[in-house]
Amino acid sequence: MGIAKNFRGQYYKKIITLCGFLLLTFSAGAETIYELDFSNASGNVKNWFETVKWEFREDITDMNLRFEDGKLVIEPTRDELGVMMLEFDEKDYLHGETKIRIEWGVDQYPLGADWSGPKEKTRNTREAISFMVFFGETKLDSGLFLVPNLPYFISFFLGKDEKPDQVYFGNYWQDGGRYLCIPCDGSIGKTFITEIDLSAKFFELFGKKQLPVTALGIEIDVQKTEKVNGRHSKAFIKRVELF
Numbered sequence: 001m002g003i004a005k006n007f008r009g010q011y012y013k014k015i016i017t018l019c020g021f022l023l024l025t026f027s028a029g030a031e032t033i034y035e036l037d038f039s040n041a042s043g044n045v046k047n048w049f050e051t052v053k054w055e056f057r058e059d060i061t062d063m064n065l066r067f068e069d070g071k072l073v074i075e076p077t078r079d080e081l082g083v084m085m086l087e088f089d090e091k092d093y094l095h096g097e098t099k100i101r102i103e104w105g106v107d108q109y110p111l112g113a114d115w116s117g118p119k120e121k122t123r124n125t126r127e128a129i130s131f132m133v134f135f136g137e138t139k140l141d142s143g144l145f146l147v148p149n150l151p152y153f154i155s156f157f158l159g160k161d162e163k164p165d166q167v168y169f170g171n172y173w174q175d176g177g178r179y180l181c182i183p184c185d186g187s188i189g190k191t192f193i194t195e196i197d198l199s200a201k202f203f204e205l206f207g208k209k210q211l212p213v214t215a216l217g218i219e220i221d222v223q224k225t226e227k228v229n230g231r232h233s234k235a236f237i238k239r240v241e242l243f
Helices: 001-027 045-051 198-206
Strands: 036-037 055-058 066-068 071-074 081-087 099-106 127-141 150-158 177-181 194-195 215-223 233-241
Touching: 001 045, 045 055, 045 066, 055 071, 081 099, 099 198, 127 233, 150 198, 150 215, 215 233
Parallel strands: 150 177
Antiparallel strands: 036 233, 055 081, 066 071, 071 233, 081 215, 099 194, 099 233, 127 150, 127 215
């Protein structure tokens, strides 16, 4: 009886060890295909982004961008929209099954942001920070002729009052745009880890196999929000990995 018990104990230990080894092997084997890492970034933010082929758009230069303690900090003092974009050359499109991992957080959410209600209703869909992944080249109707058409995209954002299990729509790009608040517990000053299988999520949201990743974007939208503590929001991002 004691021998059998000891054998079972050793057997289970071997199984647990094997599972741990397989998990480590899988993690080590995951290939990083794109990385944006601010841990050692310094100097002028715009110049830094230009060296890695990102472009500044809208009013992003007015949002008090700075590198601080291994992260990019964004602190707009006016109710504006700012965007940073990377559009891949066709030869650099990211093909195949793709996952994403983002390390980021919020120190102040924009007061007045409101994603609630049906998508047919015009809402104040704002965020302290979002990370956008664009798929394919075909541009879908934005819903308004004054707003440019865009390819399929998934926008991950951190919100205060939103729900992590809900798919949100913006006021525009409802054919091809989806907004997900993950993990979305509304905490401030905390580093969140957003980790998603993009291929599985794309199929879930759009009912088709993932198209190649053709562009990436960081957006801050605090339009029509109130100023608190001398600013409309404050957010940070440490690292983004696609693998």
